[in-house]
Amino acid sequence: MRGTSPKGIAAFDMDGTLVRLESSWQLIHEAMGTLGKARENMERYRRGEISYDEWAELDVACWIGKNFSPALRALSMVKPVDDLKEALEMLREEGLLVGVVSSGLDLVLKRVETLFEFDFAVTNELILDGSRVVGWKVNVPFNAKGEIVKRVASKFQVPLARVAVIGDAENDLEMFRIPVGLRVAFNPSSEALEREADVVVRSDSLLDVAQVVVEWFHALRT
Template sequence: MRGCGGLVAFDMDGTLVKLESSWLLIHRAMGTESDAKINAERYYCGQISYDEWAKLDVALWMGRDFTPALRAVEAVEPVSGAREALEALRSAGLAVGVISSGLDLVLRRLESLLGFRFDFAVTNELLLDGSTLVGWKVNVPFHSKGDVLLRVTRRLDVPLSEVAVVGDAENDLSMFRLPVGLRVAFNPTSPELEREADVVIRSESLLDVAEAILDWCEDDRT
């Protein structure tokens, strides 16, 4: 196969892992889901910023034994066909990475399970001292994935026309609305994202996503 070049930016929660939300996973494990729902409602109503939302959520866990959350993360599994799909894309010459407003703990779990190190990965971070949460860092605000992708493409010197994006939810819209080469909605939960997509794939396997990307890659270069 002739090398493709370019890059693929994946969402993580719901796209690469069988998980609705990294944040929700931890809230459930830590028994803070009810308080988290109140924080989310305040964000969606425009009462607080994303940084404030993250601060309020993390405050529910700060200084507490984080072991229940770490155990929950250890139960996270990748979607079917993830390893094979990612390796096929890399073998074709594409840089493969993650842009997620989810959490770095889940990213590390995913890379460990797959034995696959992403070429780039930008997530939000939780800072631990042993099994105690001591801080956090917001790298990907909820509606800012597009801005993050632009920074990644500039750093890697890849034109947007050679970028494929893969996601499933509302917070992937900012990536889909950039003039990228291919937009793949994978088992979309957002009708708006589905409308923005070039390709909609409903499947249990990420291999179907890889096939669509490789077809685009080859068609674009022939």
């Protein structure tokens, strides 16, 4: 990165934004044969019968002690979006910190990190003992992305006006509703997110997102 301190931040969602995957949770449930139970848990959460943390505990409980190899094989097939490395390197060259804020799982993040080393990353974590799930750690509750982006900006002493957030789905709404400088909806699956966005990008290539962020960042300096 040029200069001695970060000039801005680009904070990305992961599932559906950086990788061709709607939900890492759903992919694992499909691979483990637990999708039916997962849907029951989600309905209970949506009806307000259980909290997010309780929902997550019930979801992970479906996998505790089981052979997780089918899920690991499925996760190994997850593909990044086109031009991911080139796009993120473009942003870094412009002086932006580049990172991830996702309620998805760290196992997917590790796939992306083979292509690009992020400046920060906050995801939920599965704890494995060999090929078995023994627990998990909540780092990103469902509606907490906005507060996490604020904490990241504060940590690096970057004003929110110089932060860009990029996402695709309803669980990205909270980081679109804080006073950041730019909100980019990338191939959005949520009409609500699209309405909150400053820019909507529909493309197969992440380079088109990077170009929008670079143009916005240049405008800040003029």
